[in-house]
Amino acid sequence: MEKLTRAQNKFSNSLKALERSIHFFKIKSSSASKEELENTLAALIKHFEICYEMSWKYLQAYLKYKNNIEVASPKAIFRESFAVLLITQEETKGLLAMAEARNATTHDYDEETAKEICNRISGYLDILKSLEQINI
Numbered sequence: 001m002e003k004l005t006r007a008q009n010k011f012s013n014s015l016k017a018l019e020r021s022i023h024f025f026k027i028k029s030s031s032a033s034k035e036e037l038e039n040t041l042a043a044l045i046k047h048f049e050i051c052y053e054m055s056w057k058y059l060q061a062y063l064k065y066k067n068n069i070e071v072a073s074p075k076a077i078f079r080e081s082f083a084v085l086l087i088t089q090e091e092t093k094g095l096l097a098m099a100e101a102r103n104a105t106t107h108d109y110d111e112e113t114a115k116e117i118c119n120r121i122s123g124y125l126d127i128l129k130s131l132e133q134i135n136i
Contacts, residue, residue: 004136007061011054014047015128021047022122029118041114045105048121052102055095055131062086062134075099086134094127 021044028040056074059081063069067084071077075096082092101117101124 001065001136004061004065007054007058008136011051011058012132014051014054015132018044018047018051018121018128019125022125025118026122038111041111041118044118044121045114048117048124049102049105051128052098055098055128058131059086062136066136087131091127091130094124098124098127 025040025044028036032040052074056077059077060071063071063077063080063084063086069080069084071080078087078092078095078099081087082089087095101120104113105117
């Protein structure tokens with residue numbers, strides 16, 4: 001239970017940081033200098049990547065503790081979470097889309113991709129918040 005609680009706390013903390021970054025991005029995106037915008041994009045993407053990582057690690061710990069299911073990869077964890085009715089089909093689709101967005105920022109970074117993903121990140125927020133509501 002301690003590992004699950006720790007994973008939940010890390011996820012919740014990363015979600016709060018992501019929310020702050022989204023808020024700051026929305027404020028700064030129209031009035032920032034090129035350098036400020038670049039830093040704002042980088043911060044938002046980093047917080048998104050961390051929150052994404054913490055989300056699947058939280059679900060992984062949950063599956064292990066509550067269902068005695070061991071799954072290693074993020075996409076498999078999302079699918080297994082849906083299979084045990086921990087998350088909905090729509091949440092699963094959203095989490096899989098997040099996996100693709102996270103891979104895009106990590107493996108093939110360019111400014112246009114960064115801007116496009118930053119504009120999508122706030123759309124992922126509701127899915128991430130729903131994960132936070134899972135009762136342990």
